[in-house]
Amino acid sequence: MIFYFSGAGNSRWAAETISVALGDTLCTIGDKVLKGDTIDIKDGERIGIVCPVHGWMPPMIVRKFVSLLHAKGKHYCFCVMTAGDSIGEAMHILKNDMEMVGLTLDAAFTLIMPESYVCLPFFYTDKPLKEQCKIERATRDLIQYIEDIKKEKSVKHLKKGFFPIILTYVLGIPFNRMLITDKPFRVDTERCLHCGLCAKVCPVGNIVMRSDSTPMWKRCGLCTNCMACYHHCPAHAINHWTTKNKGQYTFKNNKPK
Ligand SMILES: Cc1cc2nc3c(=O)[nH]c(=O)nc-3n(C[C@H](O)[C@H](O)[C@H](O)COP(=O)(O)O)c2cc1C
Ligand code: SF4
């Protein structure tokens, strides 16, 4: 079983590619967490988690999801974490979370993909050429990772960046505590096309449409700032802190459910 979380579609593409190659079933993490039930894993079943890194940590929703897992016996577990450039110690945190529920993370991979974080000054989407290069490289890396997973190898291919402990524990923890919020989301009602796509693509159901068919953020506590709503909006009508006049990015084959 492969569980994934994705905002701009990078991790979704990786999860779908792995699922096709292995013939394993795909499942969305957002839906599982919204349900809130314990997730029973069949004896001996392979478990894959595919998700982005958020502020050099696993997204909070992914950590909540891991806490719901219930598995007995031996399982081969792997995680593919997509990132704009580095994951710090995020995989170490996920590994510890998995151990808390009795699972061992056997294989761990980083896939460098186009940038999706744009909420703070100096954070932009990548230029088209850089996006293209990253996707080509990620496609090649993923083929190799799938071979490792098929053979159930215990391997690590991680891009932690310089000073990963500082990235995660000095910068990442306050980033995730203070800057992951849906409060700053605004819609430009002049631009909005009333299409409802933002609500449809939100992986945690945090957007409802008002009676005038513009979006409202529910503040349900599950928003991870994955930026799916911002990046998918066909009118670039959604803003958060410093996103005005910044680019949008979605993985090119990513289609809303
Ligand atoms: C809230 C947020 C935080 C992010 N933090 C990091 C980070 O710490 N390091 C990094 O390399 N990329 C970071 N990124 C970029 C994403 O991890 C990267 O673009 C990822 O592939 C997006 O996957 P997705 O399209 O499946 O959501 C961040 C993106 C978001 C939205
Ligand atoms: S996706 Fe954009 S245009 Fe469509 S309803 Fe949402 S804000 Fe409006």
Ligand code: SF4
């Ligand atoms: S409201 Fe937007 S940023 Fe927050 S989880 Fe939903 S799609 Fe992602």
